[in-house]
Amino acid sequence: xxxxxxxxxxxxxxxxxxxxxxxxxxxxxxxxxxxxxxxxxxxxxxxxxxxxxxxxxxxxxxxxxxxxxxxxxxxxxxxxxxxxxxxxxxxxxxxxxxxxxxxxxxxxxxxxxxxxxxxxxxxxxxxxxxxxxxxxxxxxxxxxxxxxxxxxxxx
Numbered sequence: 001x002x003x004x005x006x007x008x009x010x011x012x013x014x015x016x017x018x019x020x021x022x023x024x025x026x027x028x029x030x031x032x033x034x035x036x037x038x039x040x041x042x043x044x045x046x047x048x049x050x051x052x053x054x055x056x057x058x059x060x061x062x063x064x065x066x067x068x069x070x071x072x073x074x075x076x077x078x079x080x081x082x083x084x085x086x087x088x089x090x091x092x093x094x095x096x097x098x099x100x101x102x103x104x105x106x107x108x109x110x111x112x113x114x115x116x117x118x119x120x121x122x123x124x125x126x127x128x129x130x131x132x133x134x135x136x137x138x139x140x141x142x143x144x145x146x147x148x149x150x151x152x153x154x155x
Contacts, residue, residue, distance in 0.1 A: 002036050002037050003036045003037070004068065005031075005037070005038060005108060006038075006099065006102065006103035006106070006108040006110070006111045007027075007039075007040075007111075007112045008111065008113040008119065010113050010114035011024055011027070011113060011145060012051065012058060014114045015028060015055070016055065020114055023144070023149060024114075026148075026150070030150075031066055036109075037066060037067065037068050038068070039102075039106055039108050040062075040068070040069050041069075041071075041099070041102045042069075042070070043098045043102060068106075070106050072098065072102065075101075076101040076102050077098070079131070080097035080100070081097070082131050083101070083128060086127065086130070088127030088130075088131060099113070099119070100142075103140055104128075104140045107138070111140055111143075112148070113142065119142060120142055120143065120144050125140075125142045128140060
């Protein structure tokens, strides 16, 4: 079975960002080849509705057979709220918390983000996972696209 990756909005923007494209473009190439399934959420869709045209085009070009659409549920909102109650992040980070909650509840193998302040941050990851375990969910692997580079078999 293919792995399931939840990719937050920052990764789509990273495709066209000089600082992040080196690691982001290969991730989208792997998605295009069908190496994993993209968990695409209503939250991501809403955030990307405000994105520039080139990012919208990137989204439109993703093959539907490589995606799984996930809705925002009351369960996800409740879990996202728990991250804030437990002070993993502040109240203004609710959209980031929704990404984490949706990835957790939908059993993503990985959540991938370029958001180092609120998501890909050791202290935050520990906090999110402490809340997840406390509420009966599994640990969520949170990484940046850099962690998914393939280097071939040449050592």
